[in-house]
Amino acid sequence: MPRITVTVDGVTYEEEVEPRLLLVHLLRDRLGKTGTPVGCDTSNCGACTVMLDGRSAKSCSVLAVQADGSDVVTIEGLARGDEWHPMQKAFHTEHALQCGYCTPGMIMAAIDLLRDDPDPSEEAVREGLEGNLCRCTGYCNIVRAVRLAAQEMAQAGERREVRTP
């Protein structure tokens, strides 16, 4: 079995994996990173979105062997100690989640969106999140949260890289 090295939320792991092991199952079943859920088979829902080498990726559609040598940040690695990432705070403030199952992926996708467009319009947020499905919120408050986080991050002069330093 291939041996891989992968850094997840700042911790480096060496694992022997079957080639077919999905990254999301490595995270959930092997590393206990259950904050990242699985919502579909076809990469439509985006619930499993993580940062893979600093860019959003759907961890259900990546093999663990493809992540060999990579840096992964999950929803569990966003906060610094007790301080949430501004996007986490904005989702709370704007009531951008109900059941919360899509939330980890939605937050990761939203953070990635702001990397390219630090002050997105409503339309840009909606299009930028087209790969992440939510069944509870009707997206209104998610859009508001992303734009609030954009403001907060701009005010704080923040463009933090979401990867392990």
Next chain:
Amino acid sequence: MIPAAFDYIRPASLEEACRVLAEADAAGDDVKVLAGGQSLLPLLRLRLAYPAALVDLGRLPEPRGVEDRGDHVFVGALTTHDEVLRSGVVREQVPLLALATATVADPAVRHRGTFGGSMVHADPAGDLPAVALALDCVFVVRSSEGEREIPASEFFVDYLESALGPGEVLLGVRVPKLGPGWGFHYEKFHRTAQAWAIVGVAAAVRRDGGTIGEARIALTNMGPTPVRARATEAALRGLSPAPVGGAGDGARDQVRDACGQADSGTSPPADLHAKPDYRRHLARVLTYRAVRAATG
């Protein structure tokens, strides 16, 4: 769902990849190339494909990236959609590719999925094959025997089948620069933002003074492969984009008439989202819109 088991080979070079693929083919093994995996992984998870092994090219340093080569732009097969979109060369020199790539899947998928993978997957519902066909791109492929070139018109052989032979991998695609006077548009029609195109139209149109000098139009999802709308291309040549007879109800829109032939020679599929007659209708309407947009 969970993929069935397969072997995994990660060649260190393109040469090794070609050799591995040729050997597998000789042995009769069903081996698939893995690049970004964004089309392949869902197929594996649904157990719609059972390859014996995957040959992972995803980590090879080349062929990747976008290069301005004078009369054309060379896009390496392993370049991700995201990298294509970020390329100033693509935006400025071959804007039709940028327009279509922006509609491919969603940002996270575009980070992983590759330009070459989309081409070789040869899905007629994919957005990029029509672009390659419209622009008369040239596909550069390599095997242990060396390199050969395949014109776009011969690359898409059938549904999910490209012209790649045993032991061949796609190096990249030469995307011709069409020079001044050309306008471009990709018109995609789908039911939700993340759904596949019911029909797409890739259009490049050259204005020659007050008339249309040349039009190149290719259609997405109007048959088992992308198809050129040749009849419309011919009919558009020499037409004035402005309606004949001035504005108003009496004016005859010759461009619309020409686009009324856009579906000729196509064999559109029937599926959950559209029956063939509707696809034919859409091809005509969307071609008109694409041509109008491309002539600005």
Next chain:
Amino acid sequence: MSEQLDAGLIAEQIAESDQLGEPSGAHEVGRARRRKEDARLVTGRTTWTDNIQLPGMLYMAFLRSPMAHARITRVDTSAARARPGVVAVYSGRDLADEQGSLPCAWPVTEDIVIPDHPPMAVEEVRYAGEAVACVVATDRYKAADALEAIEVDYEPLDAVVDMTEALAEGSPLVHESGNRAFTWKFAGGDIDAAFRDAPVVIERTYVQQRLIPTAMEPRAVVATTDGDGFTLYSATQIPHVLRVMLALTTGIPEHKLRVVAPDVGGGFGSKLQVTAEEVLGLLVTRRLGKPVKWTESRSEGNLTVHHGRDQLQRISLAAERDGRVRGVRVDLLADMGAYLMLVTPGIPLLGAFMYNGIYKIDAYDFTCTGVFTTKMPTDAYRGAGRPEATFAIERAVDELAHELGLDPVEVRRRNWITHQEFPYDTICGLTYDSGNYEAATEKALALFGYDKLRAEQSDRRDRRDPVQLGIGVSTYTEMCGLAPSRVLGSLSYGAGGWEHASVRMLPTGKVEVVTGTSPHGQGHETAWSQIVADALGVPFGDVAVLHGDTAISHKGMDTYGSRSLVVGGVAVLAACEKVKDKARLIAAHMLEASADDIEFSAGSFTVRGTAEGRTIQELALATFAAHDLPDGVEPGLDADATFDPDNFSFPHGTHLCAVEVDTETGACAIRSYVAVDDVGSVVNPLIVEGQVHGGIAQGIGQALFEEAVHDTEGNLLTTTMADYLIPTAADLPDFTTDRTETPATSNPLGVKGVGEAGTIASTPAVVNAIVDALRPYGVHDVRMPCTPERIWRVVSEAGPPASGSAAAEAPAGASAGASAEAPAPTSGPGPMSTPGPASTPGPASTPGSGSGEATSSSEGGAR
């Protein structure tokens, strides 16, 4: 360092923003409190069922029938058993003696046919996806692999997918007893008199397509045993009901069975079920003595999570020429699928009382036939019967308006119950306690800019713009707050509709609230804390809400039907009142005063007219110490309450939708959407708004995107999210939402429920808008989902538009509060002024959708 400062700043801002919406007096109820639940959800510290990992845990996977209808002639599990990591493989036959039958708790008629429903098929499969064998292995990958080694021989039987065909002579039989499960009738008033000589009769047939609920969390089950007792973790909305039902089904004594609903990722009715996988999980853990887990994939879930809707509605309206409706007749076919699950037959009954909508109607006649087909059973899906009813009446009222050349808002105004008329006894025997339809509608029209949009519509019609504008209105009310137990009894439901709560005063003055509701996204932890904070005068942060575990919350009826706040929240309030009653006695004793002289305010019990008092926290500690309690008083302030409502609650509202329809392609885009809902008093406006947003999105999903499609063999074609399309952010507009507040009179909180409102109203609002856009083309209906292809077909079959706005028969000026005078016939003498399907007069009018599209629900099979 800057990182820390920034985070601190944002934390402050969050604290500030938590003050938003705070009314003067600082009551918790009514405040836009940010949710307590969010912390674990935004940081990934959740407990989804699939996250649960127990020592020695095994994984289950199910082999599912690839055919809709077949006899099982052989199941050979030996090869699968021999595969590495496989612990056990079971066929239906292996478990036949112990698996029992999945329950149906709602036998709606005495002669209803309730077929045996084995959790795993033994002799026959009746829908594609039915479980036929089960693998138990050491990990999920090995379990999935072993499924492919199981051999099953099937002898194919004919499928029957369409309800009309299922009822026809000679149809293949889903069950030997026939394809008719029941016929349920209900009537009020003299329906024959209403239709006799009626000046206008509108007859229409509407298809409520089959939907797949698509909660984001796929189902999952973990079952474990210590050899004596059993624990079942499940992604369920109904841990309490499930425990009772599983005890009855499996024979595990109820007191040996604990059911836990951990974090649950949405339900929308789909997790209001007793599933085969839950039963089989318990049986397997009982056999193997090891914990087992099953997690469905999305494609497995699309096949086997119960589906929603799937009704064929024939509705007839008899009306006067001024638009007043005399009577409504409904003949409904409801697709049960292959079996009757927990409340399958009851779903159309929940709609039966709603076809009168918000209108005063003299006569009503309702017949529903439940039909078996070889498809996945249907059951509750957001709104459960009420969206279907609302759709039919709101579409039909629009048709009436069109027939009469009246503005659709005006026709509603002429029929609705005015605010002075409450409480109002409806023709369906319900008493609507409160409401103000005028106020909600006026507010919605103003927010929408109704007259301006009508003017634009007229302009586009005049210009023959290929992109037409349509304006759709829907009003609604719903019976929610399920439910008065006596009413459920009269409808033959197997249980009551009460809810339970306990309030525990802890020695340090903190409060634990135990609720029988089982939230899965609704924010009960926050809302219940707000109720308790006000009732007991304790800080919001001092309240913890416990739920979803029968070992902690022993009694409950769970969460569905917009019932949690209206029944469960009221139970919490009632328990708080009992706590205060106990505390008052102890306070009186400590203060040496009469209990009658003790006043309670803001958490303190004081002697009337003095400053002397004890806080509830002091009383909690004193009660814990119990050194000095009045004679005969137990040392405890804790209290239980079980609330059984006297009546349903009746939220209502008016939704308006503007769509742009591209008549060349059939594409349809929602340009603006306004919802004004009256859900009574509001505990947390933030949560209410969120529920409305999500409800609207789901209703739009039905109107535009979603449909479970089967081929003629009964195979589901929409098995993945690439085929079953739910809307993305880019497919929806921002919604403008507002409220009117007419408190419910049926409960002390004045609340009505909000979970289903948006879904109920939005589907007809969107379809009415689309049809409105296409009126100049002679279009009278578009079957849902209104896909571009369907819109294109109705437009192209209808031919070119009649010219000018005169043909469209959409008078402006509704928002001006036009009086109920005789209709102003603004429609010109053009070809469109006498539309086809509506007939005047007489009951012999042409039925059908008028769209030219078949109304058969098997239309998808032709694709």
